[in-house]
Amino acid sequence: MGKPQLDQVDRLLLGTLSTDADVSNKTLAARLGLAESTCAYRVRALREAGIITGTRAQLDLALLGYPLQAIIMVRLGSHTMTNVNQLYDALVSAPGVIQAFHVAGADDFYLHVAVENAEALRDFVLQHVTSHRVVRQTETHLVFEVRGGAGVLAT
Template sequence: MTKTQSGQVTLDATDRAILAVVVRDAEITNKALAGRLGLAESTCAHRLRQLRERGVITGSHVDLDHAALGYPLQAVVSVRMGSHSEQLVEEFFDAITATSQVLQVFHLAGSSDFLVHVAVADAAELRDIVLRHITVHRGVRQTETHLVFEQRTGPGTVSNR
């Protein structure tokens, strides 16, 4: 693994193989990782440490079954701002990312300024999030709510190049 002048990290096939496994299973033990890839445990441990030190791996996460927690309905709320001042955008971004039941927030270029991914108990709770937490911000001009029927995760960027 090396860094280019632009600061981008160049990964070799071993780094990419390690990332492909840990992206799918962040809790895999070093021994299991080494066994799956046919590498020495010390090689895997060293490579993982390097990937963390270089900022390629920035953390790990747990996937939750929101339906099992009482939030079976997911939606993506598209938000258009009436004003794009830095202050209004930052205020909205900070407030919405601190809102309960918000899973992800994307700040975008294009016809929508934000996409807000939420998990809620029912349609009434979805309405309340939109009315009490999104449209109340002074910069918000319009919202459009899209129900999520199904979500799948793609391979990401590990397999590229």
């Protein structure tokens, strides 16, 4: 499957939805000067093409009782496909993982996690990361603040 052909209207729709996924079709159409039916058709086509893959609620983790966020860098001792895939599956299913990145470079994985406090962070690393025999080393960095970026369709 090749790169989808997007026109300016598609890009405007995607840009708006990427910053406000909850916007109603009526409001989206009005913002972009489109007929509601055209707007609905275009968004549906973008979903069917796999360009829009879902929507997510943004949660205030601190208000939910998880005020401490960290990035955990993980290095493996063995890089077989089986080891990498098994660990990746285990990491993404661990409670508290917001995102897991399989990366190139000195480290093999970056985990973005949210936990209740410093003790819970320590326990997370011990129970869900270093408990895997393939993990050789970890390094944990506290996150002071998280800001979303402009995204790829920023104008």
